[in-house]
Amino acid sequence: MGVLDKITGILPGISEPKTHLSFKSRLKWTGIILLLFLILGQISLYGISPVSKERFQFFELVLGSSIGSLMTLGIGPIVTASIILQLLVGSKILPWDLKTPEGKRKFQGMQKLAVIFFCIFEAYAYVSFGAISPSSNDSGLFIFLIAQLAFGGFLVLLMDEVISKWGIGSGVSLFIAANVTTTIFVRAFNPLTPPGETIPAGILPQFVALLGLGEVFQAFAALLPLIATIIVFLMVVYIQAIKVEIPLAFGSIRGFSRRWPLNLIYTSNIPVILIAALLANLQLLGNLSAKTVTEAGTRCGLFGCFDTNGAAVSGIALFFNPPVTLPVQIFFITIMIVVFLAAFLAFYFKYQRVYRVIFASIIAGVALAFVISMLTVGLPTGEEGLRILSYMLILTGGSVIFSIFWVSTSGMDARSVAEQIEGMGMQIPGFRRDPRIVEEVLQRYIPTITILSGLFIGVLASVADFTGALGTGTGILLTVMIIYNLYENIATRYVEDMHPSLRKFFG
Incomplete structure (x- = not known):
């Protein structure tokens, strides 16, 4: 030892249960x-x-x-x-x-x-x-x-x-x-009014109060974070359902088969948790190390300057945060609505080449976002555009890197999955029973889907952050994926222990 x-x-630690729970x-x-x-x-x-x-x-x-x-x-x-x-x-x-x-x-x-x-x-x-x-x-x-x-x-x-x-x-x-x-x-239902304000803090009470004052545009602008929250929720649920299924058969029992799913979001929410935590720690470090007070009342330090509320106003720290202004919100909410509607229609009508629909909807969404933004509140500024690009690159690049590391260290690589399939006594139909052959087949999918997983989840998290959704876009993304994974975990492992009425719910 x-x-x-x-x-x-x-x-000190927690021991494993000695009996079945x-x-x-x-x-x-x-x-x-x-x-x-x-x-x-x-x-x-x-x-x-x-x-x-x-x-x-x-x-x-x-x-x-x-x-x-x-x-x-x-x-x-x-x-x-x-x-x-x-x-x-x-x-x-x-x-x-x-x-x-x-x-x-x-x-x-x-x-x-x-x-x-x-x-x-x-x-x-x-x-x-x-x-x-x-x-x-x-x-x-x-x-x-x-x-x-x-x-x-x-x-x-x-x-x-x-x-x-x-x-x-x-x-x-x-x-x-x-x-x-x-x-x-x-944030959605808080009816209390902050000191010195006349409008409630919660989104829905705020909407009702502004409508009562006749401020129709401001009332609907106040609803934007709630609309963004719903759109992000629906987008994440849709993407979670996309998967590649590899057919398997029992080697010793004829006629029995199953499919091994490889989700598009293969590494789940782990890469986003890690890169978001890294960004949060860097922001905290920059905020806490900012000691020098300028004439304007800002504090400057290692990563730039911060105002009295702790928000970055200059330096590298500015690019660790997504710009959440009304033009940015309207621009990205429009894109997300168009992409989600296109993806939903492609799924509903069972269109085979979904990727073409997605790419076309992104182009159409950007064009529509330009038009709507110009006709309402104006386009995002050049500085906001630079912050949008840098934040997307940081979150997406970090998600891809952590996705690759997570697969290699958590037993999700092709060899480990092949050994799991072999241990279950299963094989791929048309191939002889050999874990090396299963690994070779999985190697066609897992490395690619690992990178795509980090890429998709990073882009979705960053775009969701630009919408100003309640709880931040990254927070909602993580929460929806956590709840979805919890649902799948319960449905696959504990459904036999449930009350019959609950069993129907978990399918």
């Missing part, structure tokens, strides 16, 4: 942990001064955090540790074979150790850089704040383990979905 095994062996039991544990996560997000840290949350809004959504509470770090340490280990293993700096039990054990042990390290490191960074400020200059309070933050981050790690082993799905994903869903609900 190596030093790593000895260290990871003494770390029913669907009801798993659902109960999942519900308890989600409720606990939301409650902990409302418990304020002891000894902090008031916190301005506006500059951490994207960070909170993507990393499932709640600034100023025990859940301030959210899933940040888990995702940061995962990104670094993915890169180290993918580049062979850590020569671990994740296809073997020993390699998986080393990876999981190192990941837990890295998460604990980042809990302490990020807690120290938050307090020392001023994101969480102690209410006094007492050094004891400074250390106690760091301890509270690190403890909260470690609790998230344990809660993630409980859901992974005793519940349904992934805790990290569910925490993101819970945060985004809460944000969408509050």
